[in-house]
Amino acid sequence: MGTKRLMVLVVVLAAALTVPSGTFGHSLSVTKAKAAAQKFLDRQNAYYPYEAQKKVTTCQRQNARTVDCAYKAVNSNGTANCGTVRVRLKNRKAKRPTVAFKGTGLMCPAA
Numbered sequence: 001m002g003t004k005r006l007m008v009l010v011v012v013l014a015a016a017l018t019v020p021s022g023t024f025g026h027s028l029s030v031t032k033a034k035a036a037a038q039k040f041l042d043r044q045n046a047y048y049p050y051e052a053q054k055k056v057t058t059c060q061r062q063n064a065r066t067v068d069c070a071y072k073a074v075n076s077n078g079t080a081n082c083g084t085v086r087v088r089l090k091n092r093k094a095k096r097p098t099v100a101f102k103g104t105g106l107m108c109p110a111a
Contacts, residue, residue: 026065026089026092026093026094026095027064027065027089028064028065028066028067028087028088028089028097030059030060030061030067032097033059033067033069033087033097034056034059034067034069036087036097036099037056037059037067037069037071037085037087037099038055038056039099040085040087040099041054041055041056041071041085051073052073052074052075052076052080052081053073054071054072054073054081054083055071055072055073056069056070056071056085057070057071057072058070059087062086065088065089065092065094066086066087066088066089067086067087067088068084068085068086068087068102069084069085069086069087070082070083070084071083071084071085072108074110078110079107079110080107080108080109080110081105081106081107081108082105082106082107082108083101083102083103083104083105083106084101084102084103085099085100085101085102086099086100086101086102087099
């Protein structure tokens with residue numbers, strides 16, 4: 001009886017070790033985060049057409065489910081606004097990222 005339980009345990013452990021680790025929790029790729037951030041900024045650009053168009057410049061991973069993406073908007077007078085949006089998966093089971101502004105925008109060099 002004990003040998004049978006041990007064999008079942010070995011089979012279950014072997015099966016668990018062969019399953020990729022990404023199966024147990026989703027992680028957010030930087031590419032997917034950048035696309036989601038730009039889509040979010042495009043919607044903001046549509047809501048506020050009188051403001052300069054915001055474009056994602058860089059994205060940096062914070063952890064497996066969170067990526068911060070910087071954006072820049074160059075105005076017609078040569079000044080620029082910069083800021084950051086945070087893209088994240090709310091939990092391990094989430095497939096769609098949520099995007100929100102992180103902090104407030106600030107003036108930055110246009111070049």
